[in-house]
Amino acid sequence: MTGVLAYLAAVWQVFRKDIQVEWRGRQGIPVMLVFALMIVFLFNFALQLSPDLQAGLAAGLLWVSLAFASTLGLNRSISLERENNALDGLLLAPVDRSAVFFGKALGNFCFTSLVGLLLLPIVSLFYQQNLLRLPLAAVLLLGVAAYTSLGTLLSALSIQARTRDILLPVLLFPLALPILIAAVEATRGLLSGQTLAELSSWVYLILAGALLFNAAGLLFFEIILEE
Amino acid sequence: MNVLKKPILLVILDILTLVLVPAAVVLVVFFTPVEAVMGPVQKVFYFHVSAAWAGMLCFIIGAVTGGAYLLTRRLHWDWLSTSSIEVGLVFALIAILSGMIWARPIWNTWWVWDPRLTTTAIMTLVYLAYFILRSGLNTQETRARLGAVYAIVAVLTVPLTFFSIRLFRTIHPVVIATGGGDGPAFNMSPRMLTALFASLFVFTLMLIDLVWHRYRLAQLQYETSPEVN
Amino acid sequence: MAANPTPYAAHIDIGGLSKRFQHRPVLNGLSLTLNDGDLCILVGDNGAGKTTLLRILAGLVRPSQGEVSVCGSSPIGNPRIRRMIGYVGHQPMVYQDLTARENLVHYARLYGLAKGEEVVADAIAAFNMAGYQHQPVRTLSRGMQQRLSLARATLHNPAILLFDEPHTGLDQEAAAFFDQSLRRLNQPGRIILLAAHRPQRLLTVATHVAWLREGAISDHLPVTALGSAPLLNSYLQEVS
Numbered sequence: 001m002t003g004v005l006a007y008l009a010a011v012w013q014v015f016r017k018d019i020q021v022e023w024r025g026r027q028g029i030p031v032m033l034v035f036a037l038m039i040v041f042l043f044n045f046a047l048q049l050s051p052d053l054q055a056g057l058a059a060g061l062l063w064v065s066l067a068f069a070s071t072l073g074l075n076r077s078i079s080l081e082r083e084n085n086a087l088d089g090l091l092l093a094p095v096d097r098s099a100v101f102f103g104k105a106l107g108n109f110c111f112t113s114l115v116g117l118l119l120l121p122i123v124s125l126f127y128q129q130n131l132l133r134l135p136l137a138a139v140l141l142l143g144v145a146a147y148t149s150l151g152t153l154l155s156a157l158s159i160q161a162r163t164r165d166i167l168l169p170v171l172l173f174p175l176a177l178p179i180l181i182a183a184v185e186a187t188r189g190l191l192s193g194q195t196l197a198e199l200s201s202w203v204y205l206i207l208a209g210a211l212l213f214n215a216a217g218l219l220f221f222e223i224i225l226e227e
Numbered sequence: 228m229n230v231l232k233k234p235i236l237l238v239i240l241d242i243l244t245l246v247l248v249p250a251a252v253v254l255v256v257f258f259t260p261v262e263a264v265m266g267p268v269q270k271v272f273y274f275h276v277s278a279a280w281a282g283m284l285c286f287i288i289g290a291v292t293g294g295a296y297l298l299t300r301r302l303h304w305d306w307l308s309t310s311s312i313e314v315g316l317v318f319a320l321i322a323i324l325s326g327m328i329w330a331r332p333i334w335n336t337w338w339v340w341d342p343r344l345t346t347t348a349i350m351t352l353v354y355l356a357y358f359i360l361r362s363g364l365n366t367q368e369t370r371a372r373l374g375a376v377y378a379i380v381a382v383l384t385v386p387l388t389f390f391s392i393r394l395f396r397t398i399h400p401v402v403i404a405t406g407g408g409d410g411p412a413f414n415m416s417p418r419m420l421t422a423l424f425a426s427l428f429v430f431t432l433m434l435i436d437l438v439w440h441r442y443r444l445a446q447l448q449y450e451t452s453p454e455v456n
Numbered sequence: 457m458a459a460n461p462t463p464y465a466a467h468i469d470i471g472g473l474s475k476r477f478q479h480r481p482v483l484n485g486l487s488l489t490l491n492d493g494d495l496c497i498l499v500g501d502n503g504a505g506k507t508t509l510l511r512i513l514a515g516l517v518r519p520s521q522g523e524v525s526v527c528g529s530s531p532i533g534n535p536r537i538r539r540m541i542g543y544v545g546h547q548p549m550v551y552q553d554l555t556a557r558e559n560l561v562h563y564a565r566l567y568g569l570a571k572g573e574e575v576v577a578d579a580i581a582a583f584n585m586a587g588y589q590h591q592p593v594r595t596l597s598r599g600m601q602q603r604l605s606l607a608r609a610t611l612h613n614p615a616i617l618l619f620d621e622p623h624t625g626l627d628q629e630a631a632a633f634f635d636q637s638l639r640r641l642n643q644p645g646r647i648i649l650l651a652a653h654r655p656q657r658l659l660t661v662a663t664h665v666a667w668l669r670e671g672a673i674s675d676h677l678p679v680t681a682l683g684s685a686p687l688l689n690s691y692l693q694e695v696s
Contacts (some may be wrong), residue, residue: 010566013565084548084550086551088545092514093538094538094568097533163359167359170356173532174356175353175384181345224373226515245669
């Protein structure tokens with residue numbers, strides 16, 4: 001029992017430290033948000049979107065901008081641990097190393113979700129679509145959970161490469177594509193008036209992804225990081 | 228043991244493959260009937276299905292042997308894992324290309340964003356990224372260790388691709404029809420079935436042969452110049 | 457600090473340890489035993505594998521072959537053993553944007569230390585950091601970061617202390633402070649293994665010297681017995 005509590009305390013502490021660093025430096029969330037907005041604007045001109053956007057386009061716009069912006073946060077989160085070799089400090093801690101994975105993944109989940117939730121009113125405003133709905137926020141959080149847990153796992157792979165600064169998106173996007181497609185489909189369905197129950201197969205696909213990627217983190221994080 | 232010496236079993240397998248692959252071509256071209264609706268282009272189907280099967284089998288072998296590496300930390304498992312994935316990638320590309328050749332006259336387009344085609348493309352991209360990952364890593368041990376973890380996570384795309392025609396609405400034909408699936412199913416004549424199973428068998432032999440050769444290449448590379456590996 | 461850091465007897469036992477990178481052996485059949493109270497200086501050329509040996513003992517690197525036992529268990533993937541190890545590496549392992557104190561509080565919590573605040577306050581006093589404890593790490597000098605690193609590694613009162621070239625980049629004053637801290641940290645119930653390229657100044661503090669060359673320990677003897685090892689002696693002359 002104390003073992004479980006110590007484990008959860010370590011997860012919480014890794015997460016808390018990430019929040020603290022973000023609060024001090026403010027180098028993650030603002031950058032991600034601005035980048036996501038720039039993608040939204042870029043798409044507007046690249047695809048000549050009209051203000052009365054179709055449901056499908058709004059869903060795609062939301063997820064593409066969020067997926068790109070999130071990679072910045074994921075990269076930042078892991079490069080923070082590379083500076084001064086702080087990662088070794090975490091690996092030396094007397095807890096199972098998967099606790100580090102869950103702590104980092106929790107931080108990434110919170111940062112990307114916050115950016116996603118902030119994007120909802122912004123996309124709503126620009127494209128006359130009401131994205132401020134509870135089921136849509138639920139899909140957003142679930143999709144981000146799957147995406148960032150995979151991203152956290154892969155960022156631990158990518159920092160060990162010579163090409164670490166560019167590798168993460170190349171590894172992350174193909175593996176995350178099924179999750180992103182499901183998230184876009186579910187969001188599109190909600191925007192065109194379907195209920196969550198009607199979209200359950202997409203939601204289950206995202207849920208399965210979230211569970212599998214977290215299980216992979218639990219199993220493999222230690223193996224990935226020990227030399 | 229002299230690794231330069233080619234194992235006798237591999238020689239036999241080479242000969243078998245060299246004889247049976249042309250035999251399968253002859254079988255498909257002359258033995259199978261021309262499909263009534265689609266015409267001769269339907270014959271691509273036998274090799275298309277076989278290549279897809281071989282590719283997926285390779286990816287599964289890649290994940291299983293990757294797991295074996297993580298458990299034993301013996302580089303042989305990594306050679307086998309990476310060889311399988313490399314050969315699997317070639318088969319997956321053959322499956323995609325042969326599918327496009329079939330789709331052009333039948334669907335009137337080279338490509339549609341159908342679930343089966345999309346998931347196959349995703350699977351191929353995922354395994355392309357596997358080689359990008361490996362090429363960025365410095366030591367054999369790191370490549371083996373991280374490659375194995377990646378291969379195990381990546382293999383999730385194999386069931387996703389295989390079952391995509393059952394999970395989603397699709398226009399892709401269902402070959403192994405077991406009740407479910409919305410896609411059109413083939414009604415194959417006994418001769419077609421025979422040819423299909425023959426070509427599946429031949430492709431499986433070819434897969435083993437190619438992976439074995441690729442494995443030997445990795446082994447020889449290691450033995451002759453371990454530093455550059 | 458408590459006189460006896462852990463209920464376990466501090467002990468390190470390495471037998472036939474090998475570690476290969478790229479087919480090339482860095483460590484090759486290395487054996488070494490260290491006992492409670494030892495302060496052993498690990499000498500050897502750059503690239504001899506000193507860092508690798510320390511990282512294996514800290515549970516950061518997995519050995520290719522051989523037995524490693526730290527206080528009776530293998531350190532590979534073993535949180536219980538990690539609890540007994542303090543490791544000071546080349547880098548301070550702290551976060552640039554946090555203050556010195558915040559970094560220590562972070563580690564105290566990560567190690568699940570009861571009375572974490574108290575422990576941190578003690579460490580700040582012990583390593584003379586009160587003057588800059590509220591400054592972000594990125595504004596600290598190398599010497600200050602070194603003290604922070606020492607405080608970080610000893611917060612949980614480890615039975616095994618591993619130092620990797622701790623004098624690198626320190627000025628005279630900071631080096632003297634380190635030597636003083638080392639004397640204080642050297643107490644019964646603890647093993648200190650310190651890798652040093654130029655060990656001369658440490659020979660007055662150390663109890664033992666181990667010479668790592670060609671992937672193995674060629675000599676391991678008490679400092680008092682150095683006279684009986686002419687080869688090691690001339691090596692020590694050469695690098696000083």
